[in-house]
Amino acid sequence: MIEMSEYIKGADVSTLAEIEKRGRRYFDGDFEGDLFEVLAKNGFNMIRLRLWNEPYTKDGKAYGAGTNDIFTLINLSKRAINNDMAVLLDFHLSDFFANIDRQVMPKMWENLSAPELSVAVYEFVVKTLSFMRLEGVMPTIIQIGNEIDNGILWPIGKDIKSEEFNLIMSSAVSGIKSVLPNVPLMIHLGQGTNTAFVTEWLSSYSADSFDIVGLSYDPSMGSIGELNQTLFVVEKLFHKSTLLAEVTCAGIEDADSFMQELLSTISTNQYNLGFFYFEPGLIPNKTVIWGTQFALEYMGEQELSKAKINPLFDEEGKAKSVLSVIRDFTRT
Secondary structure: OOOOOOOOEEEEEEHHHHHHOOOOOOOOEEEEOOEEEHHHHHHOOOOEEOOOOOOOOOOOOEOOOOOHHHHHHHHHHHHHHHHHOOOEEEEEOOOOEEEEOEEEEEEEEHOHHHHHHHHHHHHHHHHHHHHHHOOOOOOOOEOOOOOOOHOOOOOEEEEOOOOHHHHHHHHHHHHHHOOOOOOOOEEOOOOOOOOOHHHHHHHOOOOOOOOOOEEEEEEEHOOHHHHHHHHHHHHHHHHEEEEEEEOOOOOOOHHHHHHHHHHHOOOOOOOOOEEEEEOOOOOOOOEEOOOOHHHHHHHOOOOOOOOOOOOOOOOOOOOOOOHHHHHOOOOO
């Protein structure tokens, strides 16, 4: 298990570049700044950024939802680091959103065999990290895969008990360690309140190369107590540090009390490293569709998921009081 120098108060702001193009502004009292400045002013110390392999059609049409290619990653990483915030890099290993329900193979890798795919994964992470090093924006934590409850890089890596899944994961680890031998690595599962599932998953896959288990949580999944039970089991049975890789207050009227209870509860676990609030800068009371028609075609779906959001700013970009709850929280 690992420990960090300070409790992580983090945010996933991967969609920010797209939001800013729509003229979104952010205020904290009389202070106006970009989202990085306002978050840093309120005690946030780490930013989580996703990376998609090639979030465009073959003729260059963007998939949207941030269109998180390597150049977007570099630009947002620089802005985070310039505001004294570290970066968690989230390799989706897909051209668009990867999660519990979908792990679509990148277009460039569609016809590869399992051994060829493992080489491609290795080369991709090495190329990414080498470029980040060249740009002076190295990540502090690296996540391999996003919500990989049901595997990764379907169909080849769909079975977490298979040799193919292990080959993909070990290739990613080897590539990362060739560039950053000491960086902490994180696995991310989407069912934060399902202790039985997380226990079974970690019992099925030998996660010796990973230091952190990241979990997703929003109130619709279950209670804070159920989430905390999962964190406790991961720490005590599997000897892993934990992070809330994605958390929101979606559907909660009293977000202040919710966040106070959440942080006070999860931080009682010795090796809980902190949390990342998911997309705090989105515009509330809007129907947010994750992506464009071109993303829909890539995913092979009839409609894209609608986002569950409860941002930390109102329609005018003014900070909500829950932001000060996070700012004032101190782990005891």
